[in-house]
Amino acid sequence: MEKTISGQNLSFSEDGYMTDFSAWTEDIAKELAKEENIELTDKHMEVLKFLRKKHEAGDSLSIRSVGKSGIVDIKGLYQLFPGGPLKISSKLAGIPKPTSCV
Amino acid sequence: MKRILIVGGGTAGTMMANKLRKALDAGEWKITVLDKEKTHYYQPGFLFIPFGIYKPADVIKPKSTFIPAGVEMLYEEAEKILPEDNAVQLKNGQQLNYDYLIVATGTSLRPEETPGVKGNLYYKDIFDFYSIEGATALGKKLRSWEGGKLVVVIPELPYKCPVAPLEFIFLAEAYFTEQGIRDKVDLTYVTLMSGAFTKPIASKMLGELLEEKNINVVTDFYTEKVDNEKKQLVSFDERTVDFDILTIVPVNMGSKIIENSGMGDDMGFVPTNKHTLQSEKYENVFVLGDAANLPTSKAGSVAHFAAEILFDNLMHSIEGRPLTASFDGHANCYIETGYGKGALIDFNYDTEPLPGTFPLPGIGPFGLLKNTKINHYGKIMFRWMYWHILLKGKELPVEPLMTMAGKKRNPIDLNK
Known part of the structure; x- marks a missing residue:
C-alpha cells in the first residue's frame, strides 16, 4: 500500500504500518497522528523516539517497557494513545506492528 | 578438565545434561547442573490439579532421578553469572x-507485579495454577464452591504455556457441568491480547469454541490492578470486570539470577540468537528454554525441539566449526478442551498454527485445530513420555523442525 504524506511517497503494510524505518520524519508522524485523531505533543514525540530507538536496537517492545522508560507511566501512555497504546504509537513511530510472541 | 555448567535443572537443563553426558568424553569434560530446588515438577500437570484429575504426587519427582551418572548436581543457589570471567557466583560466596x-x-512467577494480587484475598479468592501451591489452593476452593463469577486473566506477555489459561477455562466449564452447577457459574476470559490466541487461524477456532461453551471473552484488557474491596479487575483504560474467584496467570519474568547478572532484557529474558541459540553477547554462552527471549512460545515442547539444535551447535563450537544448526521456533501444544477431548497446534517462527493432521508414527495422526478424543489421549500419554523419554534426552518420534506435512493453508492465508 502506498500513500503520499508530506510530499513523500511512502509504503505501508496491510494494517497501515510504515515498511521503511528510515523514511520516517517527525512531520510524517504528525500527519499519521491526524488519521488517529491525535494531536502530537512533545511527550508523544518522546515516546515515539523511544520506541524507534528500542526497535533499532532489536529490543522487544511492550507497554510495560514504555512504562518503565521514565518518559510516561502506563496510565499516561493510555491517555496519549487511547484505544491501543502500543499499536497506535508503533504506527506513528514508523516501526512494524507489535507482535505478541506466544 | 573442561567444564560445561548448566544453570537450572528444570526441563531444559535436565534434557541437556542427559544429551551432553552421552556425547562427551567423561575424562575430558565435566558437566555440572546447578539448581537450588531438589524437586522436579511436571508443570503441564498443574492444570489438572484444581479439578482433582491429578494429585500433587502425580507431578512431583526428585530431580536426582533424571540426572545421569557422571553429571555433577549441585543444589546451590546461584547469585549471578559473571560472563566476562566465565564464572557463576553462588549465594554461598563460592x-x-x-x-x-x-x-x-x-521464568519466575511474579504475582506481586500486579498490584492487589498478593493482598487479603490471595489464595482465598485469588489463585493461580502455575504453581503447585496455587493449583492446590484453587482445587480446595472449587470443591466447596457453589457458583458465581469465575474470571481467568492474562495480565502480561510473555507467559509460559500460552494455551494453559484457555485449557483451564475449558476444563472449568466441563467441571462445573459435571458438578451440576454450570448454570450458576459465569465464566469470563480476560486477556490483554486482541483475541483468544495470538495467531489468527487458531484464535478464530479457539474463539468459536469459547463462544460455543458460553464463556465470555474480554480482549485488549491491560490489567492495572485488582481492587480487593470491590472484587474487581481494573484496566489501565479504566474498564472493570467483577469476580468471585479470580484465577490469574502471574506475570512471568526471567530469573532473578539473570537480572542480577545484567544479562536480560526488560522482562529479564536473555537476548539469544533465535536460530543458533547462542547468547547474542557471549560466544561460550547458550540459552535453552523459557530463559531465552526467542519470539516463540515459552513451553516444554519448544525447549525439547531447541535442545537438539543447541546440542548440535554446542558440539560444533567445541570442535571449532561454524554453528550450522538452525532453530525454527517449533512449538507443539495439546489443548485440553474438556469432556475428554483436546485440540493440537503445531507452529514455528514463520508458520502460524494451521488446521490439518499431525503425523505421529505408530500413534497418530492427530487432528490439528480439531477438537477430538485422540488429541486428549495424546496429552494424557504425554506425562509418561515426559518422565521416561523427554527428560532423559531420548528421541521422541517428532522431528525438531516443523514439517508442513498434513497442514492445510486456508484460502485467506494464501491471499496474503
Whole structure:
C-alpha cells in the first residue's frame, strides 16, 4: 500500500504500518497522528523516539517497557494513545506492528 | 578438565545434561547442573490439579532421578553469572568456572507485579495454577464452591504455556457441568491480547469454541490492578470486570539470577540468537528454554525441539566449526478442551498454527485445530513420555523442525 504524506511517497503494510524505518520524519508522524485523531505533543514525540530507538536496537517492545522508560507511566501512555497504546504509537513511530510472541 | 555448567535443572537443563553426558568424553569434560530446588515438577500437570484429575504426587519427582551418572548436581543457589570471567557466583560466596555455560533458568512467577494480587484475598479468592501451591489452593476452593463469577486473566506477555489459561477455562466449564452447577457459574476470559490466541487461524477456532461453551471473552484488557474491596479487575483504560474467584496467570519474568547478572532484557529474558541459540553477547554462552527471549512460545515442547539444535551447535563450537544448526521456533501444544477431548497446534517462527493432521508414527495422526478424543489421549500419554523419554534426552518420534506435512493453508492465508 502506498500513500503520499508530506510530499513523500511512502509504503505501508496491510494494517497501515510504515515498511521503511528510515523514511520516517517527525512531520510524517504528525500527519499519521491526524488519521488517529491525535494531536502530537512533545511527550508523544518522546515516546515515539523511544520506541524507534528500542526497535533499532532489536529490543522487544511492550507497554510495560514504555512504562518503565521514565518518559510516561502506563496510565499516561493510555491517555496519549487511547484505544491501543502500543499499536497506535508503533504506527506513528514508523516501526512494524507489535507482535505478541506466544 | 573442561567444564560445561548448566544453570537450572528444570526441563531444559535436565534434557541437556542427559544429551551432553552421552556425547562427551567423561575424562575430558565435566558437566555440572546447578539448581537450588531438589524437586522436579511436571508443570503441564498443574492444570489438572484444581479439578482433582491429578494429585500433587502425580507431578512431583526428585530431580536426582533424571540426572545421569557422571553429571555433577549441585543444589546451590546461584547469585549471578559473571560472563566476562566465565564464572557463576553462588549465594554461598563460592565461584564456579566454566568453559561453556548453558542458561536454563526458565521464568519466575511474579504475582506481586500486579498490584492487589498478593493482598487479603490471595489464595482465598485469588489463585493461580502455575504453581503447585496455587493449583492446590484453587482445587480446595472449587470443591466447596457453589457458583458465581469465575474470571481467568492474562495480565502480561510473555507467559509460559500460552494455551494453559484457555485449557483451564475449558476444563472449568466441563467441571462445573459435571458438578451440576454450570448454570450458576459465569465464566469470563480476560486477556490483554486482541483475541483468544495470538495467531489468527487458531484464535478464530479457539474463539468459536469459547463462544460455543458460553464463556465470555474480554480482549485488549491491560490489567492495572485488582481492587480487593470491590472484587474487581481494573484496566489501565479504566474498564472493570467483577469476580468471585479470580484465577490469574502471574506475570512471568526471567530469573532473578539473570537480572542480577545484567544479562536480560526488560522482562529479564536473555537476548539469544533465535536460530543458533547462542547468547547474542557471549560466544561460550547458550540459552535453552523459557530463559531465552526467542519470539516463540515459552513451553516444554519448544525447549525439547531447541535442545537438539543447541546440542548440535554446542558440539560444533567445541570442535571449532561454524554453528550450522538452525532453530525454527517449533512449538507443539495439546489443548485440553474438556469432556475428554483436546485440540493440537503445531507452529514455528514463520508458520502460524494451521488446521490439518499431525503425523505421529505408530500413534497418530492427530487432528490439528480439531477438537477430538485422540488429541486428549495424546496429552494424557504425554506425562509418561515426559518422565521416561523427554527428560532423559531420548528421541521422541517428532522431528525438531516443523514439517508442513498434513497442514492445510486456508484460502485467506494464501491471499496474503
